[in-house]
Every structure is written in C-alpha cells, then in structure tokens.
Amino acid sequence: MLKDFFSKKRKYATIPNEDSKIDIPEGLMKKCHHCNKIYYRKEMNKNMNVCPNCDYHHPLRAWDRIGSLFDEETLEEWDRDLTTTNPLEFPGYEEKVDKDRQKTGLQEGVVTGKGVMNGQETAFSVMDSSFRMGSMGSVVGEKITRAIENAKNESLPFIIFTASGGARMQEGVLSLMQMAKTSVAVKRFSEAGGLMISVMTHPTTGGVTASFASIGDYNLAEPGAMIGFAGRRVIEQTIREKLPEDFQTSEFLLKHGQLDKVVHRHDLKNLLTVLLSMHAQGRENA
Structure with missing residues (x-):
C-alpha cells in the first residue's frame, strides 16, 4: 500500500x-x-x-502568510516580547499558553510589524489560529492596537489578517475590553487619513468579528471562511428557524453586502498591491 x-x-x-x-x-x-x-x-x-x-x-500559519506576501529583507517585527500573564489567576492558563509557545514558536496569537509588498510599504497584523485558537486576550488586543498606532504615526497603510475563535475566556472582561480598545484605535487611524484593509480567514468569530475585523475601509475574505459572531446552533435556537447551509460563510456574507470581495489566496497579493498603490497615488496627488 x-x-x-x-x-x-x-x-x-x-x-x-x-x-x-x-x-x-x-x-x-x-x-x-x-x-x-x-x-x-x-x-x-x-x-x-x-x-x-x-x-x-486550510489555515495558514502567521509567518507562512507573511512570507508569501512581503519581501523578507524588509520585514520588521513589532512587540515580539510582549507576553501574556495570568491576571485572573485562571487555573492551568499559563501552562496552556506555554505549551502553545513551544508548539508554534510564537509568543502570542498575533504577529505585528511592517514590510514591503511589491514596492508598497505597509504595517500588518497577522493572527494565527494555532495559538489558543487565535483567541483575543489582552496581549493580542494590545499588539494590534499598537500596530495601528504605529501605522498612524508612520503614515503607513494597515492590513490585518484575522483568524480567531473570539474573546479569550481565561481573561474574562479584560479580553472583552480589547474590542473597544482596538475599535477606538481604528477610528483614530481612519480620522488621520489611514487606509485599513481587513482580510478575514477561517475562522473569524466572536468579539474579533464584532470589533476590528469588520470595520476596515476594505473588508475581504478567503473562500469558504466561517465568519460570524454567535454560533449557528445558538442563533437557530434563538430565532427557532433553520438557517441556510452556507450561513456564516464568506460567500454568504458577500451575497448579503457584508464583504467587498472574496479573494482566492493565490490572488490576494496582487489585489492588495493594487489597493495599496491606488491609495498611495491618491495621497501623492492630494
């Protein structure tokens, strides 16, 4: 065989x-x-x-995605050493985080920094679902917020790739607070004239969907990605109706006007380059 x-x-x-x-x-x-x-x-x-x-x-690891988009010699990682503690003293939480660090080689569930993509410099945040299912704890929220603020200070566009199971339960309300913090950072970035592109990958759910993932100037998604807030079963029990089979997929959201485009992974770099160069020319001509 x-x-x-x-x-x-x-x-x-x-x-x-x-x-x-x-x-x-x-x-x-x-x-x-x-x-x-x-x-x-x-x-x-x-x-x-x-x-x-x-x-x-299939899910793509954070550094694999970064390597597929940016010129390696231009990469600068931000806040790598920002690490999670156990603010609520949740039993076993630190051990689980340490295990994920050893398994993934990451310090947390998001990598942030800046780099050059086909001649266009941009800031980025890339979430990795292999680390605590990409859940948003205080460090994930802080790193994303700092990345947005750095993009604003350096007058760079900002691209975020989301992949998350939602808020991190072991951090309770501290995790939920990241929804407001990141959203305010995006608002300030937008008011300063910044360009934000959100690319939702499988899965993007919970508090991440309800905050920064859905408020980009362009909201894109990969094919077949599950995107939503509450789970399918919870919604069906609440409304007492059967939902469509393709409910909460990127294609379903596109059809109902909640996305700008569903983009194949092989085509994503070219599209991002077009969007970045288009807005760069707009700033030069302003």
Whole structure:
C-alpha cells in the first residue's frame, strides 16, 4: 500500500472510511479535511495550504502568510516580547499558553510589524489560529492596537489578517475590553487619513468579528471562511428557524453586502498591491 503513495502517477490516496488505517511516515503527508485526499506535505505547502483537488483553504500559519506576501529583507517585527500573564489567576492558563509557545514558536496569537509588498510599504497584523485558537486576550488586543498606532504615526497603510475563535475566556472582561480598545484605535487611524484593509480567514468569530475585523475601509475574505459572531446552533435556537447551509460563510456574507470581495489566496497579493498603490497615488496627488 505504501507503494501507491510514493508512485509518481499518484500524488494522493483516498481514505475510504474512518476505520481505515494507513501507515504513513509522520509529517510526510497531509490530509485535506474537506475532500479527504492525501498529499505530500511539501506539495500542500508549495500551494500555500490550498488543496489542489477541491481548492479548500486550510489555515495558514502567521509567518507562512507573511512570507508569501512581503519581501523578507524588509520585514520588521513589532512587540515580539510582549507576553501574556495570568491576571485572573485562571487555573492551568499559563501552562496552556506555554505549551502553545513551544508548539508554534510564537509568543502570542498575533504577529505585528511592517514590510514591503511589491514596492508598497505597509504595517500588518497577522493572527494565527494555532495559538489558543487565535483567541483575543489582552496581549493580542494590545499588539494590534499598537500596530495601528504605529501605522498612524508612520503614515503607513494597515492590513490585518484575522483568524480567531473570539474573546479569550481565561481573561474574562479584560479580553472583552480589547474590542473597544482596538475599535477606538481604528477610528483614530481612519480620522488621520489611514487606509485599513481587513482580510478575514477561517475562522473569524466572536468579539474579533464584532470589533476590528469588520470595520476596515476594505473588508475581504478567503473562500469558504466561517465568519460570524454567535454560533449557528445558538442563533437557530434563538430565532427557532433553520438557517441556510452556507450561513456564516464568506460567500454568504458577500451575497448579503457584508464583504467587498472574496479573494482566492493565490490572488490576494496582487489585489492588495493594487489597493495599496491606488491609495498611495491618491495621497501623492492630494
């Protein structure tokens, strides 16, 4: 059976059912959770974690996304050493954060900084759902707020890539306060003439959706991303109606006027470059 996997003619195998077990060297292959095809991990990485068969957009790690968009020699990371404490003394919280640091190599669930994309310098924040599911705690909110303020002070546009399960429950009201703090920072940035582009990826939910993710000058999203505030089951129980199958997907939001565009990951860099250059020319001509 291993011969089939390593055959030049066959790049993937289908798992017929959950009980089937295939002995594959650890880390060599990756399964698409949408179509169940199995690929070489290198092949998926080369395709920016988009399934070559069904085009499903798997989550992309923060630094992988940054590397796909910005010139490496231009990158400057901000507030890397800003780390989470345990303000409410929630049991086991520090241990879970430390475990995620070791697993991801990140200090927190967002990377912020600035860099050059096709000749256009911009500030950025990139959330990573592999760190505490991208949940927004006080440090995540602080780093995003500082990034927006730095963009304002340096007269740079600001791009944010969101991926979050919502507010971080272990920090209680301190987490919820980040919704107001980040939104106020965006408001001040906008009043100063700043350009903000929000790119929502799978999943963008809860307090992140209800704050900075939805108030960009351009609100974009990747295909098939789940975007919403409350969960589907909660909404159905509240309104006592069955929701459409595509409810809370990026395509559903686009159809109902809540997004400007759904953009394939392979096309995103070109579109962002066009938007950045267009507004740069507008500032020069003003």
